[in-house]
Every structure is written in structure tokens, then in C-alpha cells.
Amino acid sequence: MKEEIDLWKARRLINHSPLILLTSRAKGRDNVMTLAWSTPLAHGSPVIGVAVSKNCFTHELISERGEFVINIPDKGLLETVKLCGSTSGRDTDKFSSFGLTKEQAQRVSVPLIKECFASIELRVINTVDCGDHTLFVGEALRCVAVKGAMDTTLDISRHPTLHHLGEDVFAVTRLL
Ligand SMILES: Cc1cc2nc3c(=O)[nH]c(=O)nc-3n(C[C@H](O)[C@H](O)[C@H](O)COP(=O)(O)O)c2cc1C
Structure with a gap:
């Protein structure tokens, strides 16, 4: 027996991609x-899309510079992930406030996050207006990961990624 689900909730069926700490730089700010x-x-x-709310400071920064970096945290960074998702760079320097260390990228001007086990440097090649969010379509220019994390597929036993199910519910994945 199946039941009708409110459409606003439908996205929660596919909400749980690995959580990202997305970095951007413009206006003299990281x-x-x-x-x-x-x-x-x-x-x-290697093309990847990210949906960014038009209200976010990040939206302004990516729109101005046309670059961003996808950094992948593992479960040890859950509290940082929550903090970076509930404060705005308009009034908080999240790197210094939340103990994150910048690493220099090679193909873009945006910094990587040292505490994340992997990062992808991207340049925006397209944007799609989705209403309250913009889909920034990025071409991946460079990817780095901790040695051994990506020998074949991602080794989630060593680097368990974080996934958001909605509300304040988070999960990690496990191998079958
Ligand atoms: C678990 C979690 C997932 C989030 N996912 C998104 C997302 O996919 N797109 C988005 O625009 N905002 C998302 N947010 C909200 C932003 O992270 C939040 O608005 C943040 O304060 C924006 O920061 P900024 O103003 O410094 O850019 C998420 C927040 C949390 C806690």
C-alpha cells in the first residue's frame, strides 16, 4: 500500500547526495x-551541477568569479557542516570561526579546505535559473584526494561521507 506524499517533500527522496563544503572567493572574501x-x-x-539559493552569499561570489570548489567532509566534520550551513559569510569568516584551513588550488583562485579528504576545482560553464535557486554547472578542472581514498571507487570505510535526509536528520553510508 502506497500513500500520497506532499510534493514539497518529494525532493527528500533524492536529497542525500554526499554533503559538500563548497568554497568560493570574490570581493576580497573567501x-x-x-x-x-x-x-x-x-x-x-567531467561536468557537475550545484544548486545554490539566491539568498546565499555564495551565490553572489560564484556569480561574480565563475569558479567554485567542492570539498568533501567525512563524518568527523558533522558539526562544522551544520555551522557552515546555518551562518552566512556576509557576517562571519567561516574559515577562522570554525577552524578550517585554506589550501591553495591549482586551477582556480578559490581555496580548498585542508580538513576535507577530497576536493574538486570547477569553472562555471553554464547557469540554469531554477526559481529560488540557481544551478551552477561546473567543468571539473582538477581533483585531489587523500592517498588511497579513491583507488577504485570511494573508500567509504575509511572516509564515511555525510548525507542529509531533511530536518535535523543526518546519515552515513555503508557498503553492502
Ligand atoms: C545539511 C545542509 C544542506 C544544505 N544544502 C543546501 C543546498 O543544497 N543549497 C543551498 O543553497 N543551501 C543549502 N544549505 C543552506 C546553506 O548552507 C546556508 O544557507 C548557508 O548559510 C549559506 O551560506 P552563505 O550565505 O555564506 O553562502 C544547506 C544547509 C545545511 C545545514
Whole structure:
């Protein structure tokens, strides 16, 4: 027996991509935001989309510079993920306030986060207006990960990613 679900809740069926700490830089400021809505968009070329609310400071920074970095935290960073997702870079320096260390990127000007086990540097190649969010479509230019984390697939036994199910409910994945 199935039941009708409110459409606003439908996204929660597919909400739980690995949580990202997304970094951006413009206006002389570096910023970090938590982001759940990301997806690979092409198989042949490394294209990835992230949906960013138009209210976020991050939206202004990516729109201005056309670059961003996807940093992948593991479960040890849950509290940081919550903090970066509930404060704005407009009035908080999240790097210094939440103990995050900047690492220099090679292909973009946006900093990577040292405490994350992997990062992807991207350049915006397209945008899609989705109403209250913009889908920034990025071409991946460089990816780094802690040695051994990505020998074949992602080793989630060593690097359990975080997933948001909605409300204040978080999960980690496990291998079958
Ligand atoms: C678990 C979690 C997931 C989030 N996912 C997204 C997301 O996918 N897109 C988005 O625009 N905001 C998302 N947010 C909200 C932003 O992280 C939040 O608005 C943040 O304060 C924006 O920071 P900024 O103003 O410094 O850019 C999420 C927040 C949390 C806690």
C-alpha cells in the first residue's frame, strides 16, 4: 500500500547526495557553505551541477568569479557542516570561526579546505535559473584526494561521507 506524499517533500527522496563544503572567493572574501544538492551531469566530460539559493552569499561570489570548489567532509566534520550551513559569510569568516584551513588550488583562485579528504576545482560553464535557486554547472578542472581514498571507487570505510535526509536528520553510508 502506497500513500500520497506532499510534493514539497518529494525532493527528500533524492536529497542525500554526499554533503559538500563548497568554497568560493570574490570581493576580497573567501567563503564556505554547506550544500546537499549536487549531481554529476555528464559522463564523457567531467561536468557537475550545484544548486545554490539566491539568498546565499555564495551565490553572489560564484556569480561574480565563475569558479567554485567542492570539498568533501567525512563524518568527523558533522558539526562544522551544520555551522557552515546555518551562518552566512556576509557576517562571519567561516574559515577562522570554525577552524578550517585554506589550501591553495591549482586551477582556480578559490581555496580548498585542508580538513576535507577530497576536493574538486570547477569553472562555471553554464547557469540554469531554477526559481529560488540557481544551478551552477561546473567543468571539473582538477581533483585531489587523500592517498588511497579513491583507488577504485570511494573508500567509504575509511572516509564515511555525510548525507542529509531533511530536518535535523543526518546519515552515513555503508557498503553492502
Ligand atoms: C545539511 C545542509 C544542506 C544544505 N544544502 C543546501 C543546498 O543544497 N543549497 C543551498 O543553497 N543551501 C543549502 N544549505 C543552506 C546553506 O548552507 C546556508 O544557507 C548557508 O548559510 C549559506 O551560506 P552563505 O550565505 O555564506 O553562502 C544547506 C544547509 C545545511 C545545514
